[in-house]
Amino acid sequence: NAGVTQTPKFQVLKTGQSMTLQCAQDMNHEYMSWYRQDPGMGLRLIHYSVGAGITDQGEVPNGYNVSRSTTEDFPLRLLSAAPSQTSVYFCASSYLGGGTDTQYFGPGTRLTVL
Amino acid sequence: GQQVMQIPQYQHVQEGEDFTTYCNSSTTLSNIQWYKQRPGGHPVFLIQLVKSGEVKKQKRLTFQFGEAKKNSSLHITATQTTDVGTYFCAGRSGNQFYFGTGTSLTVIP
Numbered sequence: 001n002a003g004v005t006q007t008p009k010f011q012v013l014k015t016g017q018s019m020t021l022q023c024a025q026d027m028n029h030e031y032m033s034w035y036r037q038d039p040g041m042g043l044r045l046i047h048y049s050v051g052a053g054i055t056d057q058g059e060v061p062n063g064y065n066v067s068r069s070t071t072e073d074f075p076l077r078l079l080s081a082a083p084s085q086t087s088v089y090f091c092a093s094s095y096l097g098g099g100t101d102t103q104y105f106g107p108g109t110r111l112t113v114l
Numbered sequence: 115g116q117q118v119m120q121i122p123q124y125q126h127v128q129e130g131e132d133f134t135t136y137c138n139s140s141t142t143l144s145n146i147q148w149y150k151q152r153p154g155g156h157p158v159f160l161i162q163l164v165k166s167g168e169v170k171k172q173k174r175l176t177f178q179f180g181e182a183k184k185n186s187s188l189h190i191t192a193t194q195t196t197d198v199g200t201y202f203c204a205g206r207s208g209n210q211f212y213f214g215t216g217t218s219l220t221v222i223p
Contacts, residue, residue: 031209035213042202042215043157043213045211045213048210050209056209090156101145101147101211102147103149103157103204104159105156105158107155107156108156
């Protein structure tokens with residue numbers, strides 16, 4: 001199993017540009033989520049999904065869109081990048097319930113917005 | 115809104131000393147998880163606590179979940195250089211996970 005994969009690993013954008021961060025998992029997990037990690041602020045939940053066709057907002061959803069058309073994929077879209085979106089982005093997946101909510105994280109995407 | 119605070123933010127210890135990080139939530143949690151993130155890496159799951167007052171051990175690591183299910187701690191006995199990294203707690207409330215701010219541990223050989 002590849003686990004959780006993310007592409008790209010690094011990205012530099014100019015203010016106003018759009019892009020999609022890709023996330024895929026091969027563990028048949030219902031739950032997928034996107035976090036951003038900023039120094040001194042831990043990981044903050046952007047959006048999450050409990051299954052294909054279902055998405056919901058987390059703590060910091062503004063400026064980001066998501067969709068979940070398949071169980072495996074959960075892309076994160078930045079429609080008009082801003083310098084405040086410079087961060088490290090992690091995608092994670094897990095089962096829900098069943099006694100454990102272990103979240104498996106991808107390797108991350110380091111995004112810089114100029 | 116939901117807040118999960120973690121202290122201290124940084125901790126430097128001599129190798130062989132003990133280390134503790136504390137996690138406090140503003141609301142009751144369904145469960146609490148602990149993760150470790152090595153420098154430049156991604157968070158890796160360590161353990162999950164579910165029951166009020168639960169205590170779990172993993173070799174030199176001891177995890178506790180408070181009676182009110184609003185606080186937790188991670189204690190490492192006799193730290194080693196391999197323990198270096200940032201330790202995060204994460205509390206589940208509904209379908210959302212709230213991460214603490216993390217404690218960055220430096221172990222001085």
